[in-house]
Amino acid sequence: MRGKQLAISAALAAGTLAATGLAFAPAAAAVTPQTATINATCSIGGSGAATLTATQDGTAATITLSSTEITAPIDVAQDSVSSTLTMVKASGGTTVFSGTKNPAISAGGGVSVGPLDGTVASGDSLEAYGGSLQMVVFGITITCTADAPQSPGPFVFD
Numbered sequence: 212m213r214g215k216q217l218a219i220s221a222a223l224a225a226g227t228l229a230a231t232g233l234a235f236a237p238a239a240a241a242v243t244p245q246t247a248t249i250n251a252t253c254s255i256g257g258s259g260a261a262t263l264t265a266t267q268d269g270t271a272a273t274i275t276l277s278s279t280e281i282t283a284p285i286d287v288a289q290d291s292v293s294s295t296l297t298m299v300k301a302s303g304g305t306t307v308f309s310g311t312k313n314p315a316i317s318a319g320g321g322v323s324v325g326p327l328d329g330t331v332a333s334g335d336s337l338e339a340y341g342g343s344l345q346m347v348v349f350g351i352t353i354t355c356t357a358d359a360p361q362s363p364g365p366f367v368f369d
Contacts, residue, residue: 242267242368249339249362253355256281256322261355263339264325265366270332272368274298274308275325276344281355283348287316293347294324301336301365322346331368338365 242265252258259280266273274296296308308329316322324346331337340357347353 242272242366244363244366247339247361247363247366249357250359251278251281251339251344251355251357253281253353255284255351255353256355258358261322263361263366266326267331267368270330272308272329272331273326274329274366275323275327277321277323277325279321281322282319283316283322285318285349287313287348289313289315291348292324294327295345296325296327296329296339297342297344298329298337298339298366299341301338305342306331306335306337333369335368336365337368 245265247263247265249261249263250259251261257280259278261276261278261281264275264277276294276296290311290313292313293311294309294313298306298308300306306329308325308327310325310327312326313324324344338361340360342357344355345352346355
């Protein structure tokens with residue numbers, strides 16, 4: 212009987228310690244804002260509004276770009292677009308996000324690329340205006356640039 216009480220007490224103590232550890236665990240790094248919009252002009256596919264969505268996990272970050280107004284002139288297979296997004300740092304220089312992730316896009320459908328992977332430092336403030344998105348589709352490079360600063364403002368990473 213005494214062994215059972217000891218085992219139950221030990222289990223309760225372990226559970227309490229685990230819950231306390233979760234309560235005091237450091238919060239995951241976060242980027243603010245998580246989404247921003249830009250108006251962009253592309254060398255192929257037109258121009259229009261696009262949404263940028265950012266995530267962060269420590270120094271690893273991703274950005275996804277999607278637009279219903281910038282369109283694919285031809286059918287594009289899933290994960291066939293090689294994309295490089297160059298963001299401008301408020302402190303000077305640039306940060307590059309790249310990858311080959313994209314959904315299948317029908318001709319005339321809105322463009323979506325990402326998540327594109329990049330590396331950030333705590334305090335980095337990144338803006339699309341002044342940078343560019345280059346997408347290589349079937350060997351053809353398409354360049355898109357923001358016409359004005361992103362709204363509501365630059366991405367700031369923890």
